[in-house]
Amino acid sequence: MEKLIKVSQERNKKLNKIEQLKQEHSPKEAWEKLEYYAQKGFSSIPEQDLNYFFKCFGVFYRPATPERFMLRVRIPGGRLNYQQAVKIGEVAKKYGNDYIDLTTRMQVELRYIRIEDLPTVLKELESVGITTFQTGVDNFRNIVQDPLDGLSFDNVIETWDILQKLQSIFLKKEEWICKLPRKFNISICGSFSNRCNVYGHDACFVLAEKDGIFGFNVFLGGKVGAVAKPADVFLLGEEVPPFFEALGRVFKKYGFRDSRNKNRLKYMIDAVGMEEIIKAVEIEGGREYQKAGITQTPVQGGDKTGKVQLKDGTFALHMVVPSGIFSGTAMIQAADVSKEFGSGELRLTVEQNLYVVGIPEESIGKALSQPVFQQYKNRHSVFFSDLIACAGTEHCPFGVIPNKPDAIQMAEYLTKQFPHLEGKIRMYWSACQKGCGIHGLGDIGFVGVKFRKDGKPVTGVDIHFGGTITKESEEGRLLIKSVPLEEAKFLVEELIAEYSRLKKDKETFEEFYSRVLSRVSKEAVRFLMRFNRLLKDAGIDARVELNDMVIGCSTEEEEIFGFGFQLYRKLSGKSPYSRNNILEIYDEPKPENLKKLSPDVPNWLSDVVMKMIDKNPERRFKVFTEIDSYIKER
Template sequence: MKKLHDASVARSKKVNKIEGIKELKDPIEAFNMIETYAKEGYQSIPDEDKKYFLKCFGIFDKHTLTPEQFMMRVRVPGGHLSADQANAIGQIAKLYGQDYIDITTRAQVELRYLSIEDMPNIIQALKKVGLDSYQTGVDNFRNIVTDPLDELGFDTILPSYKVLEKIQSQFLHNPEWISTLPRKFNTGITGSLSNRCNIFGQDCCFALTQKDGVYGYNMYLGGRVGIIAKNANIFLKNEEEVLKAFDSITNIFKEFGFRDNRNKNRLHFLIEAVGMEEISNAIRQTAGVDFASAGITMTSMNSNDSESGRVQLRDGSFGIQVVVPSGIFNGTDLIKVASLSVEHGNSQVRFNVEQNILILGVNDVDTLLADEFFTKFKNVNTPYFNNLIACAGTQHCTFGVIENKQDAVDLSQYLSEKVPMESGRIRMYWSACVKGCGTHEIADIGFEGCKAKVNGVTEDGVHITLGGKVVSDGKNGYTVMKAAPLRLAKYYIETLALEYKKLRLQNESFESFNDRVLVNYTPAYIGFMMKLQAYLRAKDIEIDLNINSVLKTGKNEEFEVFELGRKIHYLLSKEEAYSSYARFTNVNKREKLTALKKLVPNIDEALSEVVFKMLDEEEKRAVVFSELTPLIEL
């Protein structure tokens, strides 16, 4: 524990301003004033309550975006709702929040456009159905995620929702844990073989494991935006051990977690400072239990439920998906979902971390899907919508750099029309800024909002990543484009969609396609090909070229440049660029290469210039794709 103490002392020379605000009052004092604020109006609310204390109870001042209005984040443990609870949330949205609902990436909901005058009624309406918004913001334990199917799923070995509730009971409504952490704390638990809840993206999570023939959970720690949680080498064989380990790590974080730089105060940074072994030993010591070392993690499959839009449950009934693009929903339709779940299912509704809805216990699937509701919200849309995620964006979040939600919908709609596919799985996740609330870093295709500069003019842009994973211990994606203009991103992603459609094996997901095809090339090559092919389509230049058209070059960027240039030259002119490929002997001078436009309809100077730079050996240039890209901008 000495290492933890020393690390904490080293980072305690000064504290951030939020820690100073916390000292002003007990957060519950602000919550208890809500009825008074409702009577006296928005202007009566002190700044510290607007900026911090009310956020402890999920009430966020949105005055800068929607004057004198609030957003409320409603805690939905594990995304599990009864029909009555779903109906209540829908009614609240209709009565008080302009009928608007956001489904979030923590499988809960956000209600917007709320006034302080209505807040007491909203709180009471939630309380009647066993819901609230406690501790869903700032330095608190956030909504715990789990498999939305849990004990109903065929691939669930250890039902975990009841354990989730016991974990939650350790902190929820407990004054000792309201706003006493150094930073927010995300938790997840799953006893399923399939990872339906982004389990490895949490500060602390428990994933299905087997050790010596016993099923339990491996403990993972330190996940956050852009970082996957790491194995803590702790196996927990039962519910009691899970609760003790959770209590231990949270007390360690509360006591030793850093309180200086808020950008570096998550549990990840404490682990980084002292090492995972030190943290694991401290957990055992604090819990007073010599937990076993880690077993074999079994939560490793990537569920394909969304591709068919239905999944059979243990009792023979089905869970039916409702596709909600970007999580943009409304109260009226949630009331309808609640009604459908009673009429056709077992009165259970689930949100998932991909911002979609599940109606559970459905026996007559065809009758349910015949309801007019499914003409608006599809059961299965296209691979571009079925697993789409987008965080709030500029319309609802002051941190947002791009609009995001509608951007995500627009791009998916464009791809659905330009590259239609009836099957396939492509997880496209959008974050409006570097904070990464859209979990873009673990997407098949990820988008992070930024600003792009084009000809000296700043406009909306996105960083584009590929190859993120939610399976096993997870994996972050790799960047193929930095600051691509947002208005052009659809053309670049169209290239990927065309390649996926053309080259995919039967029933192959984009994740598998990346592992089989794209993994053989450098990110620079893939990004260049995305732009090059978009350029060729825009110029109506016919070249039979695909991402997989270059010989495997050991991911050597310079060889990739040369090999692609040679390929393009031959496809355009039907002549080899070199008399002796092995010696790189250049027999085609610049004059001949720039004359390619005379040989091929629609060829232009820019493309011939690109080919020349790829093949030119006389100048002995170190050619890289980043130098060539400006020549093929749309």
């Protein structure tokens, strides 16, 4: 551990402002004064409590709604029993404008809460066994698991009891409240399906098999913008809590407390290596651990747009909540449906949706006819089922774009354009670069940005693609920068058109990316999206497509030639290079030939096509940026 100790001492010579604040004050002081603040009013709250220590207990001040608070409610594993769901709904209706957000950590956020109501709201939540403790800042956050844990056919190890033991280590314990260098996210999955973004957390315990025994492989260091890496450790179920506690103590003791931007567990691992971290955990815990087994969670969840049969013969009904925007009324209605027709339990998901579970087959029709399902029945499309969007400008001071409305608007537009499309498309939206909408892991990801267009300030998105959640997740690639919001849906439409045209049966977009999109340059994909939109705007009935002449090319020049070949043939009805006779004398593409065959082709397009397929390679476009510049000049 010499390296870890040395690096830790070096990184902690100068503490950041938050660490200095934590030395001068304590979260306990803020908690004990909550009743006092409620009586004296908003103006009585000191800055350190308002902007930091309240967050230790899930109480967030949002300047966008003056003198109102957001409460982040801890929902372990996304499980809500009937009493808990109803209580959350009642509190939202009575104290929070009947508004609820479902989050990507399987939690609930209540908004518009007044300071004078805070103590009452917190007590009401505690009365049904749920709390807001440690859902913000430097704490162990809500633990996520498979939402169908213990229920689905592909669930091998039920993880609920393990999750509760993990939570009992730190929840409401003064030695842990706000004592970590930075926030710490945890996931555990005992299923063959990855329904909880299992690799995107600081500590991930993932179903594995070793020597015929099922347990968990450990992955560490995930965060927004980085996925967890294998720690080469295999744990049995009973070994998970002590390993986690030892890991937490190592992070608390040696974690970096200098730069707030580089204090997550990932940066410890980057600085000293995974082996050093695991050795420290073994020393802290007083035991060694087995080397990793074979990870067993390589696939995504199944079709979530309707019903899922469970092991006991009943069904889970999937309810789509676009961008997680819910209400207290809807929460109570969902709970009532579950109580009347099912097990009385709701399961929240990381996609900001929920399952109503335990519905017998004969009751499915009646359940789906209830108002809450009727309200959302038109949302069952591939563009809504796996849609994620963080808070945005209405509720978050860091937001650059509204986000949730933008995500819904795009999903609605694409649903109209592709009403019968089947498959799976994960569209993840972050309102700013902080990435709370985990855009990097989306099939198509969006992040809010500000930029200038024609000399004027504009808000829009950077578009990413190719994020994965299967096996060891990977971040997607930046595809297009600085797209105005009103244009983004039209560009994405072109990408979805290729998915719709080329997909195999119910192939997911992630599988389509692996099979097709990963074999072409991102510049080619970007060109396809933008150029096809340009053709549509110009009223030209032609488009470039991904075909055998483009897929698998080794250079952009080859891809450009493939696209040009298509365009010439589509515009003229004739191939640009054709054999005249047995002597193999070939016609050559010429601008006048193209214009003669298709006189309506505008000059700029004719020029572009000819420079894409010119017989002389020296005169051809070499890279896609040349085409962009050429078009702009005309």
